[in-house]
Amino acid sequence: MELEVARSDAAEPVVPRLELRGIDKSFPGCKANDGVDLSILPGEIHALLGENGAGKSTLVKIIYGILHADAGTIAWEGQKTHIAGPSFARNLGIGMVFQHFSLFEALTVAENIALGVEGDHDMSRLEARIEEVSAAYGLPLDPRRHVHSLSVGERQRIEIVRCLLQDPRLLIMDEPTSVLTPQEVDTLFGTLRRLSSEGCSILYISHKLDEIKQLCDTATVLRGGKFVGACDPKEESPQSMARMMIGDDVKEPKPQGDAQVGEVVLSVADLSLQSQDPFGTDLKAVTFNVHAGEIFGIAGIAGNGQNELLAALSGEQLVPDGAAVVIGGQPSGRLGPRRRRSLGLSFVPEERHGHGAVPALRLTENAFLSGHLREKLVRWGLIDFPKTAEYAQKICESFDVRTSGINAEASSLSGGNLQKFIIGREILQRPNLMIAAQPTWGVDAGAAASIHQALIDLAASGAAVLVVSQELDELFAISDRIAVMSSGHLSAARPTAATTLEEIGLLMGGDGGAAGERMINVA
Amino acid sequence: MMGMIDTLAAILVTVVTAATPLVFAATGELVNEKAGVLNLGVEGMMLVGAVSGFAAAIATGNPVIAIFVAMLAGALMAFLFGVLTLSLMANQVATGLALTMFGVGLSALIGQDYVGTPIKGLAKLSIPVLTDLPLIGPVIFGQDFLVYLSLVLVAAVAWFLKSTRAGLILRATGESHDAAHALGYSVIGIRYLAVMFGGAMSGLAGAYLSLAYTPMWAENMSAGRGWIALALVVFATWKPGRVLVGAYLFGGVTILQLHAQGAGFAVPSQALSMLPYLATIVVLVAISRDSTRIRLNAPACIGKVFHPET
Numbered sequence: 001m002e003l004e005v006a007r008s009d010a011a012e013p014v015v016p017r018l019e020l021r022g023i024d025k026s027f028p029g030c031k032a033n034d035g036v037d038l039s040i041l042p043g044e045i046h047a048l049l050g051e052n053g054a055g056k057s058t059l060v061k062i063i064y065g066i067l068h069a070d071a072g073t074i075a076w077e078g079q080k081t082h083i084a085g086p087s088f089a090r091n092l093g094i095g096m097v098f099q100h101f102s103l104f105e106a107l108t109v110a111e112n113i114a115l116g117v118e119g120d121h122d123m124s125r126l127e128a129r130i131e132e133v134s135a136a137y138g139l140p141l142d143p144r145r146h147v148h149s150l151s152v153g154e155r156q157r158i159e160i161v162r163c164l165l166q167d168p169r170l171l172i173m174d175e176p177t178s179v180l181t182p183q184e185v186d187t188l189f190g191t192l193r194r195l196s197s198e199g200c201s202i203l204y205i206s207h208k209l210d211e212i213k214q215l216c217d218t219a220t221v222l223r224g225g226k227f228v229g230a231c232d233p234k235e236e237s238p239q240s241m242a243r244m245m246i247g248d249d250v251k252e253p254k255p256q257g258d259a260q261v262g263e264v265v266l267s268v269a270d271l272s273l274q275s276q277d278p279f280g281t282d283l284k285a286v287t288f289n290v291h292a293g294e295i296f297g298i299a300g301i302a303g304n305g306q307n308e309l310l311a312a313l314s315g316e317q318l319v320p321d322g323a324a325v326v327i328g329g330q331p332s333g334r335l336g337p338r339r340r341r342s343l344g345l346s347f348v349p350e351e352r353h354g355h356g357a358v359p360a361l362r363l364t365e366n367a368f369l370s371g372h373l374r375e376k377l378v379r380w381g382l383i384d385f386p387k388t389a390e391y392a393q394k395i396c397e398s399f400d401v402r403t404s405g406i407n408a409e410a411s412s413l414s415g416g417n418l419q420k421f422i423i424g425r426e427i428l429q430r431p432n433l434m435i436a437a438q439p440t441w442g443v444d445a446g447a448a449a450s451i452h453q454a455l456i457d458l459a460a461s462g463a464a465v466l467v468v469s470q471e472l473d474e475l476f477a478i479s480d481r482i483a484v485m486s487s488g489h490l491s492a493a494r495p496t497a498a499t500t501l502e503e504i505g506l507l508m509g510g511d512g513g514a515a516g517e518r519m520i521n522v523a
Numbered sequence: 524m525m526g527m528i529d530t531l532a533a534i535l536v537t538v539v540t541a542a543t544p545l546v547f548a549a550t551g552e553l554v555n556e557k558a559g560v561l562n563l564g565v566e567g568m569m570l571v572g573a574v575s576g577f578a579a580a581i582a583t584g585n586p587v588i589a590i591f592v593a594m595l596a597g598a599l600m601a602f603l604f605g606v607l608t609l610s611l612m613a614n615q616v617a618t619g620l621a622l623t624m625f626g627v628g629l630s631a632l633i634g635q636d637y638v639g640t641p642i643k644g645l646a647k648l649s650i651p652v653l654t655d656l657p658l659i660g661p662v663i664f665g666q667d668f669l670v671y672l673s674l675v676l677v678a679a680v681a682w683f684l685k686s687t688r689a690g691l692i693l694r695a696t697g698e699s700h701d702a703a704h705a706l707g708y709s710v711i712g713i714r715y716l717a718v719m720f721g722g723a724m725s726g727l728a729g730a731y732l733s734l735a736y737t738p739m740w741a742e743n744m745s746a747g748r749g750w751i752a753l754a755l756v757v758f759a760t761w762k763p764g765r766v767l768v769g770a771y772l773f774g775g776v777t778i779l780q781l782h783a784q785g786a787g788f789a790v791p792s793q794a795l796s797m798l799p800y801l802a803t804i805v806v807l808v809a810i811s812r813d814s815t816r817i818r819l820n821a822p823a824c825i826g827k828v829f830h831p832e833t
Contacts, residue, residue, distance in 0.1 A: 066705060086707030102702035104695050106819055114688065115695050116706050146819075 015078040017042045017170055017201045018063065018094075023072035025058050032058040033069070034225040040170065045192065045202045047212040047233060049245055050222035051444040056205050059222070060172055063203070064096045065089040090118060095163030096172040103147050103155055110143035113162045133164050137191050152301055153184045160191065170201045177211060181301060182472070182505035189215055207245075207445070208473075209238035221245055246445060261480075262292030265344075265433045265464035266313075267326040273312055273319060281305040283312065284488040290433070290464040295455060296493065297479030298468040299504055305488035306468050307350075310437050313466075314347040315340045328432055342373060344432030348422055348439060350468075352415060356422045359411035363403065366410050367392040367425055374429040391428070399424030400450060416447030423451055427458050434458055435466045440474060452478050472501055484508055528657050534778055535662045539670055540736050542774025544569070544728040544745075546673040548752035549759070549766045550680050551724020555601075556756055557684060558717035559697035559824035562604055563619025565725050566749025567626020572597040572726025573733040574630040577637055577740045580733075586645055590669070590730050597726020598719045600626060605718045609711050612828045627743060637740040644738035645669065667735050669727075674767075676724075681763040693717060697822030700829040710829050725749065751803060758807025761820040765810070773803040 016039045025033040032055045040046045050056045061067040063074070065083040074081055076092050083089050089096075103112050110127045117126070127143040134141040139157045147155060156176060163171055173192070177185045192202055192215065204216055212219060213233045221228050221244045229244055266289065273283040283305050290296040300306055311317040312325060312333075319325055319333030326332060327343045337347075349355040357366045368388045372378050377388045392406040401421045403413055410418060419439065426434060436455065440448035456478055459465045468485075469475050475482055476496060483493040484507035491507050548565050555562055562568075576593030580586060604622050607613040645667040648654065653664040684690040693713060696703045700710045728748070733740050751773060759765035776799040784792050 065707070086705065088707075090707075098705060102699070102705040104698040104702060105823065106698055107691070107695065111691055111695075114691060115703075115708075148819075 014041055016040055016075070017044075017077055018203075019075040019078075020059075020063070021073045021075075023059065023062060023074075024070045025055075025062060025067060026070055031225050033062070036072070036222065036225070036227045038220050038227075040201045040203060041218075042169075042201055043196050043199045044218060045196050045204055045216045047216035047219035048203060048205045048222065049207070049209075049212065049219050049241060051207065051245055051446075054222040054245070055225040056222055057174065058225075060096070060174055060203070060205060063089070064094060064172060087118065090116075090166055093167070093169035094172065095166055095168035095170070096174070097156065097159040097163060097176055098174055103158060105146075105148040107147060108143065109141060109145055109147065109150075109158055112147060112158055113143070113165065116162045117165055129165060130161055134161050137161075137164060137194070138187065139191065152303065153180055156180070156188075160188075164195075168200055170203065171195060172203045172205070174205045175207075176204075177206065177208060181508045182501055183509055185211070209233075209241050212241070213238060223247060242445070261294050262462065264289045264326075265292050265328055266290040266466065268313070269324055269326070271309075271312060271319065271321075271324040273308060273317070275305075275308045276311075276317060277307070280308055281488045283308050286488075286490045288483055288490060288493055290466050292432070292462050292464050293459055294480040295459045295465040295467060295478050297475035297482040297496070298466065298485055298490070299472055299475050299482055299508060300468075300470070300485035301508055302470055304485045305490075306437070306485055308488070309485070309490075310347075310349070310435065310468060313435055314345075314349070338373070346426035346429060346431035346434045348419075348426055348434070348436040350437040350441060352418050352422060353411060357410040357418060360409060362409055363396070363401075363406045363413075363421060364388050364392040366421075367395060367406075370425055371429055395421055395424040395428055398428065399454065416443040419443050420447055420451060420454075423454055427454060431458075431463055433464045433466070435468075437468045438470065439467060440469075440471070448474075472504060475504075476501065532658050532661045534782065535658075536665065538771065538774045538778045539662065539666060540774075541777045542770040543670050543673050544731045544736065544748055545752050545755060545770035545773055546677060546728075546767060547669075547724045547731060548728035548749060549755040549770060550673075550676055550763060551721040551728075552752055553756045553759075553761060553763060553766060554680060554684075554693070554724075555717045555721030556825055557697045557761060557822055558693050558714050559700055559822050559827065559829075560608065560714050560718050560721075561615045561619065561826040562601065562622070562718060562721055563616060563753065564600065564604055564622025564626060564749075565721075565752050566745055566747070567623035567630075568597045568600045568722050568725035569626075569729035569732070569745045569749045570630035570743065571600050571626045571633075572729030573744060574634040574637070574729075574740055575726070576730030577642070577733040578633065580642055581637065581640065586734060589734060590727065593726040593730030594723040595726070597722040597724070597729065599722070601718045601722020601725070602715070604722070605715045608828070609714050609718070612830065615826050615828070623749070631742045634740045634742060638742065640740065642734075642738050645735040669731055669735060677763045677767050684763070694822070697824055700824050700827070704829075704831060710831070714829075725752075728752070747800070751800060754804060755807065758804070758810060760810075760816050761822070769803060769807050772806060773799050776802045 018040045020036060020038040023033050023036040036055065036059055048056050048059070058067060062069050063083065065085045065088055074083060110123060110130060113130060114123065114126055130141060130143040134157065139161055141154065141157050141161055147158070176188060180188065196202055204212070206212055216233045218230060219233045219241070220230050223245060231241065231244065233241065268286055268288050271283055271286040275282050281304055286309060288296070298306065312319050315335060315337035322331040322333040324333045327340060327345055330343055332340050332343060353359045358369065368377050368383060371391060375391050377384050377391065389406060395401065396403060396406060399420045401417050401424065403417060413421065423436070423439065439451050439455065443451065452474070455465055455467065467475065467479060479496050481493045482496050482499060482504060484491040484504055486508060548569060552562065552565055572593040575596035576589045579592035580589035583589065600622060604618060607618045608615045647665050647667050650664050654660045684694060692708055696708060696710050696713045704710050729745060732744055737744070755766050755769040759769050780795040780798045784795050
């Protein structure tokens with residue numbers, strides 16, 4: 001709507017850099033885009049808003065030529081065009097930074113960039129250009145490093161530099177900040193504003209409304225694959241934009257108020273462990289306690305030892321020193337996952353398909369696999385089907401899991417619904433200790449709110465809850481205390497009320513207590 | 524004294540010829556695994572290559588044509604594998620096993636009439652003076668041209684994978700097919716080419732067996748070398764140079780145990796025949812114990828079916 005005004009007022013009409021009209025795209029069983037319109041002006045930072053499944057990624061893939069629309073027209077700088085494939089899009093001047101980075105771990109930075117750049121194929125010249133561009137935009141990058149040794153922030157820089165080398169006229173950023181520290185986000189925004197002032201249009205996809213308000217000039221909102229409106233984010237509040245996205249108000253989780261903190265349920269003392277993954281991070285003297293009735297949050301950028309810590313806590317990797325992990329007063333380091341579960345541990349891993357649930361099995365069977373001990377679902381050595389079905393039914397009802405029925409395969413559920421099922425399955429077993437990794441990763445706002453509420457209620461009922469997450473907003477919303485993992489170290493825990501996003505962000509970047517030690521390790 | 528040197532030279536020459544088919548087959552398979560495709564049909568493709576090359580040699584009398592026919596036959600088998608696994612998205616392990624069984628049967632059928640037919644083996648290089656040098660003459664300057672070709676092949680593949688853009692794209696396809704697809708590379712097309720190259724090299728390896736190593740056709744004459752080639756690729760951590768080392772090791776032990784059998788050691792001949800297989804695996808397992816190296820060099824997408832989004 002804003003755009004229409006801008007165009008009719010101007011003496012010379014501004015030709016949009018990219019204009020989409022009536023884009024339709026269907027997949028078997030769902031209509032991902034339904035008559036979507038989008039118009040991006042030169043030099044504009046344009047937000048594309050919507051919940052998971054609203055069709056943002058599909059639309060962007062159509063613009064970048066990975067997918068082809070079933071109907072509708074695309075005009076580039078006023079010329080109707082058919083974007084045949086990604087290399088055609090790159091030749092037009094469209095660059096894309098993917099949400100799940102399209103990088104090759106075993107290749108070097110320069111090799112990765114070479115794969116996405118047309119033309120110049122001389123490696124040493126390319127390396128020189130990478131250094132030049134990365135210095136010019138304040139994105140330090142060593143072209144000869146292997147990608148697997150880089151942090152997530154550095155990996156994103158590769159993608160951005162790759163786009164910049166093409167002198168893009170439209171840069172698409174798909175959820176770029178979900179993996180960055182607050183400081184890295186500031187740097188990124190600086191780069192984007194500079195590009196925009198140089199005339200490059202930016203299509204910015206995110207569900208973080210405060211960021212969009214800060215950065216973007218215009219926003220297009222999608223819901224259920226349809227265009228629902230456009231707005232000026234600077235004029236809107238995050239709440240009003242959320243209402244456009246969801247069509248309803250989001251329920252904020254209710255904090256439990258004064259936590260009734262009980263005795264220590266999980267105690268980790270001086271836990272040092274070598275990673276089993278050659279690209280992993282070793283744990284270095286990790287120490288913390290989680291009390292009954294509290295939610296303890298562990299923040300940190302992925303790959304700083306969280307996977308190793310979770311494996312050591314769940315029992316998937318045994319700890320030689322049994323006393324380093326104490327669950328409910330019992331040294332458990334050398335106990336396997338089953339023994340730890342019988343001590344009252346419940347574990348919700350990050351990966352839902354294949355780790356938290358078996359995708360090809362039904363919900364009832366998935367319920368049985370985790371709950372048969374504590375829910376006594378075995379009779380005479382056989383599966384007690386009626387009781388298992390009852391248990392699965394109860395999970396779906398209590399946690400609002402939307403599914404065609406308890407005999408649906410786990411893989412048929414959307415990410416958010418499956419996560420609600422997994423969390424519900426564990427909570428119904430009345431654990432004393434709940435460990436959840438990235439509980440709302442890739443889950444839409446409504447499901448995330450109900451998962452947060454479930455964790456808060458669980459803690460209020462007297463269980464100890466440990467949440468490991470990269471989403472600082474999430475940890476600030478639900479946890480009582482927060483500690484930060486960086487390079488295998490865990491910072492001292494601080495009460496959430498007494499810390500700030502900036503402070504935690506600095507610790508995530510390794511500028512806190514652990515940074516000094518890390519420097520020594522590097523030397 | 525001269526007699527001993529001649530014997531030694533004869534042994535070394537046979538070591539090289541025993542190793543050469545493995546070099547071809549394993550290098551081909553290496554390229555096709557680097558593109559992310561696991562083709563367990565090497566043994567079958569070798570046999571089909573061996574019998575087609577042999578038949579072409581008898582029909583035309585021209586070894587070059589025979590070798591091309593063998594490569595073509597191997598590539599056709601691989602194309603069949605590609606249609607099943609790449610276009611129809613069948614499971615690569617099951618399809619590869621089926622391809623081997625198919626190749627064993629097909630080659631036996633084609634070769635029925637050729638069993639026991641003798642042909643002249645591939646000519647050895649002969650350079651005046653140089654080839655007449657004691658020891659190094661026959662070993663270095665007295666091999667057939669395929670031996671030299673196999674060495675050139677290893678160097679060329681190593682250079683291709685490391686230094687060319689096409690090699691980089693091929694490695695990227697094996698590393699993450701989704702990312703390669705997102706960048707606009709034709710994953711399926713690249714894999715077809717890689718698979719057919721692997722097939723052609725297996726066919727060439729087979730032809731080496733039936734035209735040079737033992738110039739004749741016998742049913743199942745590859746005797747498990749296709750499987751050794753597959754193992755070589757993994758244990759050599761997908762490095763062409765190490766494939767070469769592993770193949771020569773295998774060739775060396777093969778020939779040594781033959782001489783040991785000839786010398787009449789009091790060890791059952793079956794146990795001695797096992798030696799080359801055992802030795803190759805033991806040595807290469809020891810080399811590849813470093814799991815970091817395996818993870819760095821192993822194509823991450825190997826054996827995974829690629830479903831392009833539409």
